[in-house]
Amino acid sequence: MATVPDSGGPDSGRQRVATIYAVAKQAGVSTATVSRVLSGDTHTSEHTRAKVRQAVEQLNYLPMSAARSLAVQRHEAQGLVVPDLSGPYYSELLMGYESSAASQGQSVLLVVTHQRTDPLQAVRMLASRVDGLVISQSTIPDQTITALSKSLPIVLLARDPILGCDLVRADGSRSAAALTTHLLAHGRRRLLFIGDPDSSPDVRDRYRGFLAAHREVAATPWAEAIRVPLEESHGAAVAERLVAESRQPDAVVCGNDELALALMHRLRQLGLRVPDDVAVTGWDDTLAARYVT
Numbered sequence: 001m002a003t004v005p006d007s008g009g010p011d012s013g014r015q016r017v018a019t020i021y022a023v024a025k026q027a028g029v030s031t032a033t034v035s036r037v038l039s040g041d042t043h044t045s046e047h048t049r050a051k052v053r054q055a056v057e058q059l060n061y062l063p064m065s066a067a068r069s070l071a072v073q074r075h076e077a078q079g080l081v082v083p084d085l086s087g088p089y090y091s092e093l094l095m096g097y098e099s100s101a102a103s104q105g106q107s108v109l110l111v112v113t114h115q116r117t118d119p120l121q122a123v124r125m126l127a128s129r130v131d132g133l134v135i136s137q138s139t140i141p142d143q144t145i146t147a148l149s150k151s152l153p154i155v156l157l158a159r160d161p162i163l164g165c166d167l168v169r170a171d172g173s174r175s176a177a178a179l180t181t182h183l184l185a186h187g188r189r190r191l192l193f194i195g196d197p198d199s200s201p202d203v204r205d206r207y208r209g210f211l212a213a214h215r216e217v218a219a220t221p222w223a224e225a226i227r228v229p230l231e232e233s234h235g236a237a238v239a240e241r242l243v244a245e246s247r248q249p250d251a252v253v254c255g256n257d258e259l260a261l262a263l264m265h266r267l268r269q270l271g272l273r274v275p276d277d278v279a280v281t282g283w284d285d286t287l288a289a290r291y292v293t
Contacts (some may be wrong), residue, residue: 113140264285
């Protein structure tokens with residue numbers, strides 16, 4: 001169940017409830033088919049499932065239990081939507097969120113969108129079981145978040161702003177500019193950024209700060225950014241690529257600690273001295289990074 005604008009009358013300005021019957025009518029199927037699709041049943045055709053999903057999107061539909069709970073009861077649970085659980089960033093995020101929720105007498109329900117065949121449906125079902133959602137990074141489209149925010153408090157994490165949702169995001173641009181300025185001031189001139197600025201607003205802001213620091217001293221970045229996912233395996237692969245080339249950077253600004261730690265480890269294995277030959281920096285202040293220099 002969800003709400004849709006009323007068409008007029010004495011209560012115009014209120015919102016009408018979109019029911020499973022409205023979804024079935026719009027999709028041109030039975031209510032039983034809608035129910036099967038929303039429960040994850042794969043015995044219906046992909047064409048039918050697509051029509052039902054489209055109707056759900058257009059009507060901002062939530063299951064009856066979700067609308068009922070919003071009106072008369074609380075779940076005492078909060079939802080967290082993340083793209084993945086690999087790496088130290090997500091484990092620390094989950095532990096921190098769970099600890100904070102527990103201190104308020106709340107439980108945490110989790111959806112990991114990576115490799116799910118229908119992440120939108122998974123998030124909608126999660127929304128029917130919680131009192132609020134934290135949605136991180138590039139997990140689901142803005143349009144879906146906007147629809148959910150009409151019925152549920154939503155906090156965005158490391159995403160661009162969406163009207164009606166609160167936002168938590170680090171100021172990566174200023175910190176990146178300060179870090180890059182520090183490296184330049186210490187005589188490093190062949191700076192290289194590693195990480196994909198298009199992968200998240202956080203990495204994009206860090207790259208912008210990196211470029212801004214160069215502009216501030218009328219310098220041109222030594223090379224184009226190496227655009228790779230922020231994962232351990234890519235840090236090691238980049239280290240091998242750099243050592244194989246005739247000229248190496250004398251400082252590397254990595255998009256996160258996971259890349260930086262893997263890069264440092266592999267560079268040392270390949271005979272380079274860190275930070276003597278090449279300085280390596282990262283982000284996120286993960287536990288492992290606090291004990292590495």
